[in-house]
Amino acid sequence: MNKSVYVGFLLGALAFQPLFSQTIDEDYNAKIKEYTTDPRFLPKAVLNLVDHPEIPSPKKYFGQIIGAPGEMHGTEEIYGYYKELAEKSPHLSIQQVETTEEGRPIYLVTIGGDESMDRLDHYKSQLGKLSDPRITTPEQAEAIIEDAKPVYYLNGGMHSTEMGSPEMLMELAYRLVTSEDKDITYLRDNLIVLINPVSEPDGRDKQVDWYHRYTKARTEYDDGFPKSTPYWGKYVFHDNNRDGLQVSQGITKGIFKIFFDWHPTVMLDLHESVPLLYISTGTGPYNEQVDPITIGEWQIMANSDIASLASQGMPGAFTWAFYDGWWPGYGIWVANNHNSNGRFYETFGNAGANTYMRDLSNARYAGDPATSREWYRPDPPTQKVYWSARNNVNYMQAGVLASLTYAAHNGEQLLKNFYQKGVNSIAKGKTEGPKAFVIPREQHDPAMAAYLVNQLRAQKIEVHQATNGEKEGDYVVLLDQQYRNLAVNLLTEQNYPKEAKFPPYDDIAWTLGYLYGVNVEKTDSISYDSNELELLTEDAAYEGEISGSGNSYFLSYEAQNTVLPALYWLNSESKNIEIQVLKNSFIIEEDTLKAGSFYFKGLSKSEAEEMASSFSLDLIKGSEEPAPDNIQKVTLPKIAIYHTWFNTQDEGWSRYTFEQRQIPYTSIDKDDLKSGNLRSKFDVILVPRARGNGSDFIHGVSSEFGPLPFTKTSEYPSHGFPDSSPDITGGPGFGGIDNLRKFVEAGGLLITLDNSTNMVTETGITRKLESYSASGLFHPGSVVTVKVRNSESPVLYGYPETFPIFRGNGPLYQVDKNDRNMMLLQYGTKPRKDEEEYSGPIMGMPDAEVEEKEEAGSPQKSPPYVRSGMVRNEQTIIGQGTIFNVPVGEGSVLAFTFDPLHRYLNHHDSPMVWNALIHWNHLK
Structure with missing residues (x-):
C-alpha cells in the first residue's frame, strides 16, 4: 500500500475514535432502563451517555x-x-x-x-x-x-x-x-x-x-x-x-x-x-x-x-x-x-x-x-x-x-x-404559465392590497412595483424567482380532488386574493418594461388620498377593513365629530356614494388628513350636506367577546383580530353571564366559534372535577393569563343563559359565529332558527360563492350581490318560509327548492301573464359555488342561509353559519362583523 494512502487511511480511522477514554454514566443507563417499561422500547441509540467530568x-x-x-x-x-x-x-x-x-x-x-x-x-x-x-x-x-x-x-x-x-x-x-x-x-x-x-x-x-x-x-x-x-x-x-x-x-x-x-x-x-x-x-x-x-x-x-x-x-x-x-x-x-x-x-x-x-x-x-x-x-x-x-x-x-x-x-x-x-x-416561471401576477393599483380596499404584498414579502417572495407609465402603482410578482411555486400556491385557486380517499387534514383552500378581497390578475405576458419596475425592499403602505372640494368629508364605503378602527379613533379624538351613515345613495359631483357610505360632520382638515394617512382611507370633499332623512347617526358600541373555558381557540383568534384592528372590547366568561346586568355594561356580545353543543355551552368543563382555579399564584405563576377564574368548571348554567337572553331582549346585539350558533338555538334564546342537516354534504375549508338576500341590511353594506367567502364544515340552520326575510345571505346563487318559481299553468291567471312572468325570470349566468377547494354534494347547501338576523325582544341575534374571523385569514369576510358593530342598534 502507498505510504501516503496508508497514513491517510490511518488518520481517517483515528478520526472516528475517541481522543481519550470516556466513562459511561452507568447510573444514567440504569435509570433509563428502570423507567422504560419494555425492553422492546429501549433502543441502543439512547443508552451510554457520557459521564463528562x-x-x-x-x-x-x-x-x-x-x-x-x-x-x-x-x-x-x-x-x-x-x-x-x-x-x-x-x-x-x-x-x-x-x-x-x-x-x-x-x-x-x-x-x-x-x-x-x-x-x-x-x-x-x-x-x-x-x-x-x-x-x-x-x-x-x-x-x-x-x-x-x-x-x-x-x-x-x-x-x-x-x-x-x-x-x-x-x-x-x-x-x-x-x-x-x-x-x-x-x-x-x-x-x-x-x-x-x-x-x-x-x-x-x-x-x-x-x-x-x-x-x-x-x-x-x-x-x-x-x-x-x-x-x-x-x-x-x-x-x-x-x-x-x-x-x-x-x-x-x-x-x-x-x-x-x-x-x-x-x-x-x-x-x-x-x-x-x-x-x-x-x-x-x-x-x-x-x-x-x-x-x-x-x-x-x-x-x-x-x-x-x-x-x-x-x-x-x-x-x-x-x-x-x-x-x-x-x-x-x-x-x-x-x-x-x-x-x-x-x-x-x-x-x-x-x-x-x-x-x-x-x-x-x-x-x-x-x-x-x-x-x-x-x-x-x-x-x-x-x-x-x-x-x-x-x-x-x-x-x-x-x-x-x-x-x-x-x-x-x-x-x-x-x-x-x-x-x-425559476425554470417553471420562465417556461410555464402564468409568467406573473399583477395586483392592480385600483382596489376597493387598497390597504388590504398593501397587506397582501407584505404577506408575500414575509414569505420572501419578491414583489416589484411599477414606478412610471400608465400602470404606475401596480404591484407585480414576476415568477422567474426561486419561490415561484409558493407564489403560485398562494395566489391561484386550489383544486382538491373530490375522489380523495381520505378526508383532508385541514383547510383545503387559501387563495389569498379571495381571502383578502384583493383583485389579483395572472398573466402569461409581462407588459411592463424592466425600467418601469422597482423591487420592493420595504413593506408596502397605502396612504389614503383626499379628493374633491368643499368643507364636508365623505367616505365611499366598500367594506374596507380599516373603517371601524377609524371610527373608534374619531370618537376618541373629538366629541365634536358626528359620524353619519348614508341610508340611500348620494351624489357628490362625479362620485355617487352608495348606501352605507359615511359623512363626517365637524371633521377638520387636519383630522381628515390624519385619518386618511393612518387608516389608509380615501376621503372625498363635497360642498353639500346630505338631507337629514338620508343620514343615520352612528353610535359605536361597547363590545364584549365571550370565551368558554373548554375551548379558547377561536376566541383567541377573535381577540387577536380585534386588537390588530384596534377595536376596543372586554373579555368576559361564564361568571359575567351569571352576574347578569349585561345590557347595562355592553351593547354587543360576540360569541366566537367554540366546539361543542348547547349543553357544553351551558355546563362547560365538568363540575365533577371542580373547583379548578386558573389563577396566578407564587407556585403557579404562569396561570391566570390572559384570563383567570377561581373555578373554570361549570358553565354559565341556565341562569347565565337566561341573563344572555335578557340582554338581547333589552336591545343588545348577540353575534354568534359558526358552531356557537348552536348555543342560541339549543338553549332557546331564539326559537326561530332550526338545525338543518344537508344530506351527504362534505364542506372542508373552501372558498365558495354567496349571494345577498337582503340588500338593505347594513350587515352587507359595501358588498356586491355575489362574492366569495371562506367556509369549513359547520352547522347549518333554517327558518320557516314566512321568516325568510331573516336570511341576509345565502350559499350559492340559486334559490332553495321551496323557493323556486312555479312555471306551470295557474288556474285563474291568463296565459299571457304566465308567459310574461316566465320571460322575466329568465336565468342568468352565475359564478360556480366552489371558487377554490372542494365541496361534495354542494347542491344540498345551495340556497341555505349564510347569515340570519333574528329579532329577539328589542334586540337581535345575528347568527353566522361560518366563521368570518377564521385564523386571521379571511379578511374579506370580517367587515360583515364590522358592519354589524357599526349598525348594531339599527339591525332590527
Whole structure:
C-alpha cells in the first residue's frame, strides 16, 4: 500500500475514535432502563451517555434523568441548562431569536464540531448562496456544495400538551456535545444541528404548571379530566401550527427567522399524538406546488428512519397513514414552501410524565387499526401498552438520531436537491404559465392590497412595483424567482380532488386574493418594461388620498377593513365629530356614494388628513350636506367577546383580530353571564366559534372535577393569563343563559359565529332558527360563492350581490318560509327548492301573464359555488342561509353559519362583523 494512502487511511480511522477514554454514566443507563417499561422500547441509540467530568448531564443539573416519572421542566430551567452547556462546551451556542406575546424569550441552540462552530457565518452564507440560483451558477453551486454542510433544524414544544420534545432535546444536546463515539463525532463534524428547544414558551410554562398543579396526581389516562391548561399562547392554542400563511404569532416569527437566517436543509417538527412513532409522509393528495424532489425525500427519509428503529427492535413505527400533505400553513412548511424539506414526528405522549396503561383498540389511521400489520407499519404495537414518559423520549430520540445520521451521510445529495429545487422553480416561471401576477393599483380596499404584498414579502417572495407609465402603482410578482411555486400556491385557486380517499387534514383552500378581497390578475405576458419596475425592499403602505372640494368629508364605503378602527379613533379624538351613515345613495359631483357610505360632520382638515394617512382611507370633499332623512347617526358600541373555558381557540383568534384592528372590547366568561346586568355594561356580545353543543355551552368543563382555579399564584405563576377564574368548571348554567337572553331582549346585539350558533338555538334564546342537516354534504375549508338576500341590511353594506367567502364544515340552520326575510345571505346563487318559481299553468291567471312572468325570470349566468377547494354534494347547501338576523325582544341575534374571523385569514369576510358593530342598534 502507498505510504501516503496508508497514513491517510490511518488518520481517517483515528478520526472516528475517541481522543481519550470516556466513562459511561452507568447510573444514567440504569435509570433509563428502570423507567422504560419494555425492553422492546429501549433502543441502543439512547443508552451510554457520557459521564463528562466538566459538562453536566441532565441528571447532574436537574437531579434526575430526562423522562423520570413526575419530572417536567419549565422554560427557565430548560434555557438555564442550555446556557450551562454553552458555557462548558465549545460545541454549543445559544442565542435569543424572538420574544413571545407574553414576553418570554425564544432561543435557538446551535450544535456542531469545532470547525463548524468557528465558521458558522461561513456555512450560513454558503446555504444562502445555494438558496438563490439566480446569483449562483451550477458551477459555483458545485463548489459551494463541496464546501458546505447540511443544516438540520429540530423544532420542539410547539403544542404544549405534547410535553416530551423539550425534555428529550436537552438529553440529545448533551449527547451531541459530549460523546466521542464515532457515530456522534461523525454527526458533529458533518452536520450543523439547530434546536428550537421550546418554540411556544408561553404554553409550555402554563402546561408545566398545569401538570404539577393538577394532572400529576392522576392515575388513569382516560378519566375525563382536562389534560390541558385552558390557554397556551396569549391568543392561539393548537392553531399555532396553522399560522404559517399569516405569520402573526411570536412562535411563527421565531420559526421563520431561524429558517431564513439559516436555510436549513431539513426541518423536523416534534409532535405527540399517535402510537408509537409516526414519521410523516402523508396519505396525499400532496400539495400540487411541492417539488417532486421534496416528495421523494419525504419517502426515503421516513423509510430510512423506520429501518433504523427496526434494526434496534422497536415496534410501532409507521408512515403514510396519518395527515395528507396539502395545507401549506404548518410551521414546518416554511421549509417545504422554500425548497428545503419539512417533516414531522408524532410520538406517543401522555401529556406529562406519568405512566399509564394505554388502550389502542379504538385507534384507527387511514381506516386501519393502529395495531394491524401493514406495508407502512411492519411491526405494529399490541392492543394495550403500558406507556411511560421515558418510552416517549426513547422513541423520539432514536428517531431523531436516525434522521440526523441520514442527513450527515447524505448531505451532499440533500444540498444538491436544495439547489435544484430553486433551479426548477425559476425554470417553471420562465417556461410555464402564468409568467406573473399583477395586483392592480385600483382596489376597493387598497390597504388590504398593501397587506397582501407584505404577506408575500414575509414569505420572501419578491414583489416589484411599477414606478412610471400608465400602470404606475401596480404591484407585480414576476415568477422567474426561486419561490415561484409558493407564489403560485398562494395566489391561484386550489383544486382538491373530490375522489380523495381520505378526508383532508385541514383547510383545503387559501387563495389569498379571495381571502383578502384583493383583485389579483395572472398573466402569461409581462407588459411592463424592466425600467418601469422597482423591487420592493420595504413593506408596502397605502396612504389614503383626499379628493374633491368643499368643507364636508365623505367616505365611499366598500367594506374596507380599516373603517371601524377609524371610527373608534374619531370618537376618541373629538366629541365634536358626528359620524353619519348614508341610508340611500348620494351624489357628490362625479362620485355617487352608495348606501352605507359615511359623512363626517365637524371633521377638520387636519383630522381628515390624519385619518386618511393612518387608516389608509380615501376621503372625498363635497360642498353639500346630505338631507337629514338620508343620514343615520352612528353610535359605536361597547363590545364584549365571550370565551368558554373548554375551548379558547377561536376566541383567541377573535381577540387577536380585534386588537390588530384596534377595536376596543372586554373579555368576559361564564361568571359575567351569571352576574347578569349585561345590557347595562355592553351593547354587543360576540360569541366566537367554540366546539361543542348547547349543553357544553351551558355546563362547560365538568363540575365533577371542580373547583379548578386558573389563577396566578407564587407556585403557579404562569396561570391566570390572559384570563383567570377561581373555578373554570361549570358553565354559565341556565341562569347565565337566561341573563344572555335578557340582554338581547333589552336591545343588545348577540353575534354568534359558526358552531356557537348552536348555543342560541339549543338553549332557546331564539326559537326561530332550526338545525338543518344537508344530506351527504362534505364542506372542508373552501372558498365558495354567496349571494345577498337582503340588500338593505347594513350587515352587507359595501358588498356586491355575489362574492366569495371562506367556509369549513359547520352547522347549518333554517327558518320557516314566512321568516325568510331573516336570511341576509345565502350559499350559492340559486334559490332553495321551496323557493323556486312555479312555471306551470295557474288556474285563474291568463296565459299571457304566465308567459310574461316566465320571460322575466329568465336565468342568468352565475359564478360556480366552489371558487377554490372542494365541496361534495354542494347542491344540498345551495340556497341555505349564510347569515340570519333574528329579532329577539328589542334586540337581535345575528347568527353566522361560518366563521368570518377564521385564523386571521379571511379578511374579506370580517367587515360583515364590522358592519354589524357599526349598525348594531339599527339591525332590527
